Amino acid sequence: MHERRRMRGAVAIEFALIFAVFVALFYAVVSYGFVFAVVQGFTYAAEDSLRAAIATDCTQLTTAECKTRITGVIRDQVADSLGWMPERIREKALGESGENVLVDCDTNYLCDVSIQYANTAQDPLVPTIELPVVGAVPKLPALLVGRARLRI
Numbered sequence: 001m002h003e004r005r006r007m008r009g010a011v012a013i014e015f016a017l018i019f020a021v022f023v024a025l026f027y028a029v030v031s032y033g034f035v036f037a038v039v040q041g042f043t044y045a046a047e048d049s050l051r052a053a054i055a056t057d058c059t060q061l062t063t064a065e066c067k068t069r070i071t072g073v074i075r076d077q078v079a080d081s082l083g084w085m086p087e088r089i090r091e092k093a094l095g096e097s098g099e100n101v102l103v104d105c106d107t108n109y110l111c112d113v114s115i116q117y118a119n120t121a122q123d124p125l126v127p128t129i130e131l132p133v134v135g136a137v138p139k140l141p142a143l144l145v146g147r148a149r150l151r152i
Contacts (some may be wrong), residue, residue: 031126042115043144045081050150052077117144
């Protein structure tokens with residue numbers, strides 16, 4: 001009788017240990033998946049904004065005026081493309097009026113668009129948890145970036 005009671009206790013302890021590992025693993029998969037989705041969303045928004053900029057009519061404009069118009073189109077399209085993201089993330093990536101979206105067009109209209117989520121340590125996308133042997137999960141770089149480049 002005592003042997004059976006001891007076995008039940010051992011099973012409960014084993015279950016608790018294995019359950020903790022599986023919960024931690026599940027949390028890591030979900031949190032990293034969310035972060036990858038955000039970065040992929042940034043990249044898609046950058047690509048989509050460059051496709052929208054191709055249709056920009058710059059006839060009868062100076063180079064500086066054309067670059068200003070292209071930058072406006074790109075920032076507007078990025079804001080539209082990131083509409084599915086949580087507001088907190090979208091606002092940090094865009095800024096108040098899209099000024100955080102980095103647009104760099106050279107004289108040949110090779111444009112580079114960069115969307116960033118900076119300082120992930122102070123303002124994480126998902127809460128981190130401390131695991132005994134592993135440490136903080138998820139471990140993220142300080143800067144998450146989605147980037148695209150296209151000649152317009």
